[in-house]
Amino acid sequence: MDSNQIKKKARKLGANLVGIASVDRFSDAPEGFKPRGIYADAESVIVYAKRVPVTILSAQSAIPCTFVNNLMTTAVDNLSIQLSLWLEDNGIGTVMIPSDDPYEHWEPERSYGRAILSLRHAGLLAGLGFLGRNTLLINEKYGNMIQLGALLVNRELEPDPVIEGECPEDCRLCIENCPPHALDGKTVKQRLCRPLSNHINEKGYTIKKCNICRSICPLALGIR
Ligand code: SF4
Numbered sequence: 001m002d003s004n005q006i007k008k009k010a011r012k013l014g015a016n017l018v019g020i021a022s023v024d025r026f027s028d029a030p031e032g033f034k035p036r037g038i039y040a041d042a043e044s045v046i047v048y049a050k051r052v053p054v055t056i057l058s059a060q061s062a063i064p065c066t067f068v069n070n071l072m073t074t075a076v077d078n079l080s081i082q083l084s085l086w087l088e089d090n091g092i093g094t095v096m097i098p099s100d101d102p103y104e105h106w107e108p109e110r111s112y113g114r115a116i117l118s119l120r121h122a123g124l125l126a127g128l129g130f131l132g133r134n135t136l137l138i139n140e141k142y143g144n145m146i147q148l149g150a151l152l153v154n155r156e157l158e159p160d161p162v163i164e165g166e167c168p169e170d171c172r173l174c175i176e177n178c179p180p181h182a183l184d185g186k187t188v189k190q191r192l193c194r195p196l197s198n199h200i201n202e203k204g205y206t207i208k209k210c211n212i213c214r215s216i217c218p219l220a221l222g223i224r
């Protein structure tokens with residue numbers, strides 16, 4: 001089983017993008033959030049993404065965005081489990097990383113949550129794109145309209161080259177238009193962002209009330 005066969009299978013299962021990173025590329029990840037902290041036998045990380053329907057950015061209501069986000073998360077998690085089962089059937093051990101929730105690390109004083117593995121950084125290290133000043137992964141073809149997932153595998157696979165990309169030098173649109181000024185070009189202050197991006201309404205639903213940093217980006221739909 002080689003990298004190309006695995007990528008072919010991931011695409012057959014619905015992935016629009018697939019890349020591979022070796023675990024040694026994660027040396028800069030915080031302690032406790034590296035692949036081998038999750039799966040001691042991990043040798044490689046397979047990172048993939050499904051494209052998100054782009055017209056959703058034109059919706060005036062937050063409900064369709066929330067709905068699509070939930071559907072995309074489930075779709076990528078379903079892809080993960082199918083790929084994981086197929087790899088296991090072919091003798092490769094895998095551990096799935098959730099496309100979104102759940103996670104354990106939570107700092108209530110600054111409303112800060114950290115996923116067990118940052119999928120955006122995993123995507124960067126697997127050659128799927130680069131990180132914009134809005135902190136989102138930007139892919140050449142699909143921009144930031146992608147939903148990411150990953151599998152840790154106990155097999156050394158051929159890694160993909162990391163993409164050398166960056167935002168246009170003079171662009172600050174995401175930083176300047178974030179309503180609560182949560183972006184500084186490198187990180188997002190979750191305490192400020194969360195009340196809008198994960199707004200809990202009176203009914204108890206979590207609603208994506210803001211995606212300005214995604215929609216306003218001139219690279220949102222890819223690099224043209
Ligand atoms: S989702 Fe909205 S509040 Fe959060 S960083 Fe982006 S623009 Fe700012």
Ligand code: SF4
Pocket residue numbers: 132133134135167168171172173174175216217218219
């Ligand atoms: S809006 Fe501009 S600065 Fe922000 S991520 Fe997009 S290209 Fe980069």
